[in-house]
Amino acid sequence: MIFVNSILTFLLCFLTHFIYTWFPNPVFAIFFPVNESIWEHMKMLYTTILLYGIIEYFLLKKFKITFNNFTLTTFLKSIIIIPIYLIIYLPIYYNFGENMLVTFIILFITILFVNYLASKLLNLHHINYQKEVSIIFIIIVYVIMGYLTFKAPRKELFFDTQEEKYGINDYLIKE
Numbered sequence: 001m002i003f004v005n006s007i008l009t010f011l012l013c014f015l016t017h018f019i020y021t022w023f024p025n026p027v028f029a030i031f032f033p034v035n036e037s038i039w040e041h042m043k044m045l046y047t048t049i050l051l052y053g054i055i056e057y058f059l060l061k062k063f064k065i066t067f068n069n070f071t072l073t074t075f076l077k078s079i080i081i082i083p084i085y086l087i088i089y090l091p092i093y094y095n096f097g098e099n100m101l102v103t104f105i106i107l108f109i110t111i112l113f114v115n116y117l118a119s120k121l122l123n124l125h126h127i128n129y130q131k132e133v134s135i136i137f138i139i140i141v142y143v144i145m146g147y148l149t150f151k152a153p154r155k156e157l158f159f160d161t162q163e164e165k166y167g168i169n170d171y172l173i174k175e
Contacts, residue, residue, distance in 0.1 A: 010108050013045070029149050038090075049078035056074070068127070
């Protein structure tokens, strides 16, 4: 199941990458990448993991697989994939430049690893209030992501080198 979940999550990344392009509006800007910056791709990972979590929930129910702490596990997957991916990706990117094949391989390996960790969490004993706490944190993370999309800091992580802009509409002004 870990491998299948990883493949489906990986494929879902391709769909979520383009949703804002297809349906540009302020609400989708909060959830999906608005440019090609590294930050926006991390937002894509976060949203993809959460969206796939909905699919995974129904798959677990359909196949009558017992699990605990599903909401907490899904939230933790969506958060921890970001630093894990960046720790692997950034040194390669800064030393060798962008290579899409390498990027996709790192992405898949990271998704696979996070799904493996999640499978361990789903088998732990039930944690009280995990759903409520997780939903609150999911909302907080999206508030932060929304803010950073519309008010992106002028830092390299937020810079789209293709369109030379930060965030959704803050273009670099050349002096």
